[in-house]
Amino acid sequence: GDSVTQMEGPVTLSEEAFLTINCTYTATGYPSLFWYVQYPGEGLQLLLKATKADDKGSNKGFEATYRKETTSFHLEKGSVQVSDSAVYFCALSDGNRDDKIIFGKGTRLHILP
Amino acid sequence: DAGVIQSPRHEVTEMGQEVTLRCKPISGHDYLFWYRQTMMRGLELLIYFNNNVPIDDSGMPEDRFSAKMPNASFSTLKIQPSEPRDSAVYFCASSGDRVGTYEQYFGPGTRLTVT
Numbered sequence: 001g002d003s004v005t006q007m008e009g010p011v012t013l014s015e016e017a018f019l020t021i022n023c024t025y026t027a028t029g030y031p032s033l034f035w036y037v038q039y040p041g042e043g044l045q046l047l048l049k050a051t052k053a054d055d056k057g058s059n060k061g062f063e064a065t066y067r068k069e070t071t072s073f074h075l076e077k078g079s080v081q082v083s084d085s086a087v088y089f090c091a092l093s094d095g096n097r098d099d100k101i102i103f104g105k106g107t108r109l110h111i112l113p
Numbered sequence: 114d115a116g117v118i119q120s121p122r123h124e125v126t127e128m129g130q131e132v133t134l135r136c137k138p139i140s141g142h143d144y145l146f147w148y149r150q151t152m153m154r155g156l157e158l159l160i161y162f163n164n165n166v167p168i169d170d171s172g173m174p175e176d177r178f179s180a181k182m183p184n185a186s187f188s189t190l191k192i193q194p195s196e197p198r199d200s201a202v203y204f205c206a207s208s209g210d211r212v213g214t215y216e217q218y219f220g221p222g223t224r225l226t227v228t
Contacts, residue, residue, distance in 0.1 A: 032215060043117075043204050043219035044156075089156070093215040099144040099208040100169070101217055105155050 002027045006090045006104035013080055014112050021075040021107050023064075023090035031092040033057075033066050033073040034101070038087040047075075047088070085111045117220035119205050125226045131193040134203050134223045137186055142209030146217060147180055147190050151201045162188065195227045 006023040013019060025031065032051045036044040048057030053068035062077045073090060090104040118137040126132055138145050146161040160170040165182045173180070177196070182188040192199055202224050206217040 034216060043221050044206075044217075045219065046216050049216060099163075099215045099217070100146075100158070100161065101215065103156050 002031070002092060002094055002102050004090050004092055004102055004104040006088075006107055008105070009087075009108040010110055011107060012110045012112065015082055016079045017111075019075070019077040019080045019084075019109070021088055021090075021109070023073045023075065023104060025071050025073065025090075025092050027071075027092055027094060029094060030068075031094050033064070034091040034093070035062070035064055035073070035075050036089040036091055036103070038089065038106070040086070044089060080109075080111050082111045082113050085109055117205055117207055117218055119203075119220035119223050121223060122221065123224050123226075125228065126195055127228055128196055129194045130227075131191065132195045132199075132225060132227075134190040134205075134225070136188045136190070136205030136220060138188070138205070138207030139209070139218055140186065142207035142218075143185070144208045144217075145182060145188050146206040146208075147188070148204040148206065149201045150204060150222075156204075159190070192225075195225075197227045200225055200227050 003026045034049045035047040037047045038044045048059040050057040050066035053066055056065045064073050064075045087106045087108050089106045091101045093101045120135045143164050147159040149157045159172045160180045161168055162182045180190045202222045204219050204222045206219045208217045
């Protein structure tokens with residue numbers, strides 16, 4: 001079945017460091033890919049998305065490119081801030097079978113001032 | 114839009130009591146999802162509905178859990194009787210983007226503590 005694998009956390013970085021959180025997926029067909037973020041005490045919220053190969057999703061300085069050849073959707077940010085501390089979830093939607101989304105296990109990110 | 118609304122935000126109850134969690138999805142969305150999040154098990158999909166009809170309840174842990182969606186603007190998740198291991202944050206999410214990205218919108222969650 002469809003699945004998402006993302007790097008385990010926690011990831012701890014200093015402010016202004018470069019961030020990469022790896023995500024790979026397994027899916028039949030052509031899924032849409034997402035990154036969701038969960039700030040402390042809140043629900044998940046969509047950070048960015050990409051719907052087809054080579055699309056780049058971006059938001060709040062974060063970027064991720066849909067790579068079909070490597071089945072990857074790595075999240076990157078050039079200079080992280082303390083306010084980016086949160087849990088990040090990579091996810092996919094097959095789109096052919098209801099609106100069910102398959103989430104990864106989440107990666108906790110700590111940014112030190 | 115007010116987004117997905119959940120109530121209560123916090124619930125503390127004693128073991129054996131009935132607990133009812135409520136959710137109001139975003140107007141116009143035709144899918145509704147219930148999730149449970151714990152430190153040990155992460156985010157788990159419990160059940161989801163399409164046009165008020167349950168589609169997949171394979172994630173519901175036991176018969177003590179039940180969910181209903183009597184109309185397009187309201188859903189409940191009930192636990193009867195509750196147990197300490199049910200303590201978790203329960204999220205409701207809705208979707209209905211017919212353009213094709215199928216993103217889900219989450220509510221703020223209900224933090225349930227069963228003592």
